[in-house]
Amino acid sequence: MSESETPVTYADIAAAAERLAPVAVATPLLNAPTLDQLCGARLLIKAEMLQRTGSFKVRGAYNRLVQLNADERRRGVVAFSSGNHAQAVAWAAQTLATPAAIVMPKRAPAIKAERTRGYGAEVILFEGDRVAMQAYARLLAAERQATLVPPFDDPRIIAGQGTLGIEIAAQARALGATPDLVLVPCSGGGLVAGTAIALRRDLPNAQVYAVEPEGFDDLARSLAAGARLTNAPGAHSICDALLVPSPGEITFAINRRLLAGSLVVADRDAERGMAVLFNHLKVVAEPGGAIALGAVLGGMLDVRGKTVVVVASGGNVDAALFAQILDRHPAA
Amino acid sequence: MSESETPVTYADIAAAAERLAPVAVATPLLNAPTLDQLCGARLLIKAEMLQRTGSFKVRGAYNRLVQLNADERRRGVVAFSSGNHAQAVAWAAQTLATPAAIVMPKRAPAIKAERTRGYGAEVILFEGDRVAMQAYARLLAAERQATLVPPFDDPRIIAGQGTLGIEIAAQARALGATPDLVLVPCSGGGLVAGTAIALRRDLPNAQVYAVEPEGFDDLARSLAAGARLTNAPGAHSICDALLVPSPGEITFAINRRLLAGSLVVADRDAERGMAVLFNHLKVVAEPGGAIALGAVLGGMLDVRGKTVVVVASGGNVDAALFAQILDRHPAA
Numbered sequence: 001m002s003e004s005e006t007p008v009t010y011a012d013i014a015a016a017a018e019r020l021a022p023v024a025v026a027t028p029l030l031n032a033p034t035l036d037q038l039c040g041a042r043l044l045i046k047a048e049m050l051q052r053t054g055s056f057k058v059r060g061a062y063n064r065l066v067q068l069n070a071d072e073r074r075r076g077v078v079a080f081s082s083g084n085h086a087q088a089v090a091w092a093a094q095t096l097a098t099p100a101a102i103v104m105p106k107r108a109p110a111i112k113a114e115r116t117r118g119y120g121a122e123v124i125l126f127e128g129d130r131v132a133m134q135a136y137a138r139l140l141a142a143e144r145q146a147t148l149v150p151p152f153d154d155p156r157i158i159a160g161q162g163t164l165g166i167e168i169a170a171q172a173r174a175l176g177a178t179p180d181l182v183l184v185p186c187s188g189g190g191l192v193a194g195t196a197i198a199l200r201r202d203l204p205n206a207q208v209y210a211v212e213p214e215g216f217d218d219l220a221r222s223l224a225a226g227a228r229l230t231n232a233p234g235a236h237s238i239c240d241a242l243l244v245p246s247p248g249e250i251t252f253a254i255n256r257r258l259l260a261g262s263l264v265v266a267d268r269d270a271e272r273g274m275a276v277l278f279n280h281l282k283v284v285a286e287p288g289g290a291i292a293l294g295a296v297l298g299g300m301l302d303v304r305g306k307t308v309v310v311v312a313s314g315g316n317v318d319a320a321l322f323a324q325i326l327d328r329h330p331a332a
Numbered sequence: 333m334s335e336s337e338t339p340v341t342y343a344d345i346a347a348a349a350e351r352l353a354p355v356a357v358a359t360p361l362l363n364a365p366t367l368d369q370l371c372g373a374r375l376l377i378k379a380e381m382l383q384r385t386g387s388f389k390v391r392g393a394y395n396r397l398v399q400l401n402a403d404e405r406r407r408g409v410v411a412f413s414s415g416n417h418a419q420a421v422a423w424a425a426q427t428l429a430t431p432a433a434i435v436m437p438k439r440a441p442a443i444k445a446e447r448t449r450g451y452g453a454e455v456i457l458f459e460g461d462r463v464a465m466q467a468y469a470r471l472l473a474a475e476r477q478a479t480l481v482p483p484f485d486d487p488r489i490i491a492g493q494g495t496l497g498i499e500i501a502a503q504a505r506a507l508g509a510t511p512d513l514v515l516v517p518c519s520g521g522g523l524v525a526g527t528a529i530a531l532r533r534d535l536p537n538a539q540v541y542a543v544e545p546e547g548f549d550d551l552a553r554s555l556a557a558g559a560r561l562t563n564a565p566g567a568h569s570i571c572d573a574l575l576v577p578s579p580g581e582i583t584f585a586i587n588r589r590l591l592a593g594s595l596v597v598a599d600r601d602a603e604r605g606m607a608v609l610f611n612h613l614k615v616v617a618e619p620g621g622a623i624a625l626g627a628v629l630g631g632m633l634d635v636r637g638k639t640v641v642v643v644a645s646g647g648n649v650d651a652a653l654f655a656q657i658l659d660r661h662p663a664a
Binding site for chain 2: 034037049052282285319332
């Protein structure tokens with residue numbers, strides 16, 4: 001895929017990085033000798049739980065909202081999200097003094113709804129499936145003449161998430177490391193798509209993989225089929241941030257061309273990833289945020305002797321669940 | 333106290349910073365708008381749990397060990413510690429290919445003894461009080477003709493810990509912040525002494541406070557008395573890293589001249605500090621590591637409208653205890 005065929009270019013991502021620099025955190029690329037021993041590889045953990053609002057989602061949300069014109073900003077934004085995109089849009093709207101209404105599922109972690117309100121947004125808790133929630137958000141946006149901010153299938157969102165790739169490449173270079181593999185948690189695919197576009201230029205020899213939870217492996221199956229497939233209804237996963245039913249249209253067009261594949265990880269390995277990040281790196285990951293490390297710990301890929309960038313995409317987990325998971329994985 | 337009267341000078345600390353640069357982490361100075369709202373102040377959290385071995389202690393230990401001569405390095409080092417200094421000396425010794433034997437109390441958190449072994453040190457678990465443990469370590473060092481590495485009362489250890497102050501000042505400057513207050517967890521007083529020496533030059537208008545646990549407020553009482561006092565035996569605190577019976581001789585001479593005071597914090601406020609760091613910043617602090625934030629949360633000081641640097645000195649806490657503390661502070 002040449003730059004001209006790509007809906008998002010490297011230049012779009014570089015421009016997003018300039019917009020984000022004054023407001024977002026250049027999160028550290030962490031490492032620990034004890035973690036490398038455990039995994040038999042050199043691991044570099046991109047710590048996006050240390051990002052504003054506790055997840056990478058502000059990168060895309062801010063890059064979208066900062067490009068609204070004055071009239072659009074006045075009318076405000078609407079978003080639907082299970083949590084991290086909700087907080088990110090609320091934070092970006094607050095930063096830009098734009099009104100925001102966020103539609104969230106009733107079953108979302110309490111901390112995510114509380115924090116979204118804390119950033120000044122109107123939160124509407126919705127009971128029903130994702131398709132119904134999305135339809136409701138569209139109606140609400142139309143009614144208010146507000147801008148709907150989608151979670152991933154939007155070139156400006158993808159460009160914002162791609163700033164993670166530019167940072168990873170620069171930070172790896174500063175450490176004298178040349179990553180062989182880059183593992184990125186995946187729901188709708190915006191983060192991995194943007195990151196892959198950035199790394200195609202900045203780390204052309206690295207293989208970029210998406211990582212999905214069991215039961216929500218729509219990208220893995222879609223890549224195999226060569227077409228967008230949907231997850232069977234009724235699946236459950238502890239990775240509440242990664243429960244999208246199918247790949248995005250724009251993101252899939254990028255991911256099918258740029259990714260080395262998508263790894264599918266069991267909940268118990270995502271949990272183990274959380275416990276390992278707690279013990280070895282002293283950071284808090286949510287289940288979906290630890291799934292890329294879960295792929296390494298679960299042996300989904302041969303990492304021996306390799307340099308592996310593991311994206312830890314968020315840390316918004318309720319204290320009670322975190323405590324339960326630590327209790328379940330005492331020897332991590 | 334002029335530079336000539338000080339056993340540790342700014343130049344000593346700057347030299348230590350150069351030695352540490354290739355091996356230690358320049359830990360980030362974290363902040364979060366939601367944390368600032370909670371505290372009514374601008375808080376900058378120096379995240380030393382992200383340091384090598386999970387605590388600031390490597391700064392002093394490495395600065396001490398790297399100055400051993402070839403003969404001393406061959407004969408090795410001995411240290412006594414409840415945990416963080418143990419891991420730090422073990423790590424520094426491994427980094428410099430020096431043998432290390434570490435005497436630790438039997439009741440130290442399991443993770444600290446395990447990790448010390450993991451860095452290649454010989455660990456000797458000792459049953460008895462701190463005075464007896466210290467005497468045993470001295471005997472062991474004499475027997476082996478090894479160098480005893482004290483935890484705090486040594487100019488090269490203090491200079492190493494002081495590199496934290498240089499980093500804080502530079503990072504605050506980069507954020508456009510001018511700290512009014514700097515709060516530093518305190519046991520023997522090496523970290524706060526070194527930090528105060530560095531900040532006397534780099535942030536001359538900031539007030540530097542030590543923070544101690546209830547029952548181990550030897551520095552607060554010693555500052556009031558103008559002489560080194562000892563804690564009553566039999567006291568308990570959850571802050572296992574901060575249980576030293578009295579101020580060091582060298583550290584007290586520095587601290588009595590440079591500190592604004594020492595704040596005494598209840599265990600429940602240190603625990604609340606851990607829960608707040610979990611929720612708002614997604615980092616893991618041990619009880620002693622969160623005590624400076626506990627001082628703010630417990631209202632020990634009027635921080636309203638001020639810029640406050642809070643040193644979070646370490647994150648080595650067993651998963652089971654961390655889980656219990658999260659359960660005790662659900663609304664942090």
